[in-house]
Amino acid sequence: xxxxxxxxxxxxxxxxxxxxxxxxxxxxxxxxxxxxxxxxxxxxxxxxxxxxxxxxxxxxxxxxxxxxxxxxxxxxxxxxxxxxxxxxxxxxxxxxxxxxxxxxxxxxxxxxxxxxxxxxxxxxxxxxxxxxxxxxxxxxxxxxxxxxxxxxxxxxxxxxxxxxxxxxxxxxxxxxxxxxxxxxxxxxxxxxxxxxxxxxxxxxxxxxxxxxxxxxxxxxxxxxxxxxxxxxxxxxxxxxxxxxxxxxxxxxxxxxxxxxxxxx
Ligand SMILES: [Zn+2]
Numbered sequence: 119x120x121x122x123x124x125x126x127x128x129x130x131x132x133x134x135x136x137x138x139x140x141x142x143x144x145x146x147x148x149x150x151x152x153x154x155x156x157x158x159x160x161x162x163x164x165x166x167x168x169x170x171x172x173x174x175x176x177x178x179x180x181x182x183x184x185x186x187x188x189x190x191x192x193x194x195x196x197x198x199x200x201x202x203x204x205x206x207x208x209x210x211x212x213x214x215x216x217x218x219x220x221x222x223x224x225x226x227x228x229x230x231x232x233x234x235x236x237x238x239x240x241x242x243x244x245x246x247x248x249x250x251x252x253x254x255x256x257x258x259x260x261x262x263x264x265x266x267x268x269x270x271x272x273x274x275x276x277x278x279x280x281x282x283x284x285x286x287x288x289x290x291x292x293x294x295x296x297x298x299x300x301x302x303x304x305x306x307x308x309x310x311x312x313x314x315x316x317x318x319x320x321x322x323x324x325x326x327x328x329x330x331x332x333x334x335x336x337x338x339x340x341x342x343x344x345x346x347x348x349x350x351x352x353x354x355x356x357x358x359x360x361x362x363x364x365x366x367x368x369x370x371x372x373x374x375x376x377x378x379x380x381x382x
Contacts, residue, residue, distance in 0.1 A: 139200035172221035242313035258343040264354035284353035286369030291353035
């Protein structure tokens, strides 16, 4: 066993994780141990440099994930600790060739550390992205307040209409969340059912809004995943501010929304 030196690109990605974790905490989107962040780092390491580090822990990964190297936050870890204790509350793990175990090759220094119980969801999304959307290396799951509120509203049953009403609030929402929000039906946390519905969501949308729970986005890096969630939530917040003020917003027209497609 030997210590691993992180490539400079990985150091840079981890800095983005710390930065975004601070944003999530300030927004009240990451209470207690809520939320988790992961990133597929396989392409940043050579096969040899990640071999024979750490003890193997049995875990049943989806077939095809042998050799993946994944950054992921810890179970029960507080995301706000990623700001200044990232090496204690998150880790980089390598999946063995048979995809039936992982070993931690960096981080996880907190006593009793284990990867998030959402590991199966994150792993499944990374496998899907590596095949269908290989530019998307990062996955962020958090609890954005206004988006969660919208998932309790009847609009949640009409995905087209929910997107129209969120997009119509201001041009940026249409331009920067161009594929919109998926109304992802409720599934229990930490289950492969949740992984399945989330993968369905990413086939056509930028954000998976987990009914009565939170939201998840995939993007090339953690900061861009945050941007999807931030801008989508902005649309939801503006909409609900109008409702709270007692009026229905007039909104951008369908023609105005169409016109914005030139910037996408
Ligand atoms: Zn959650």
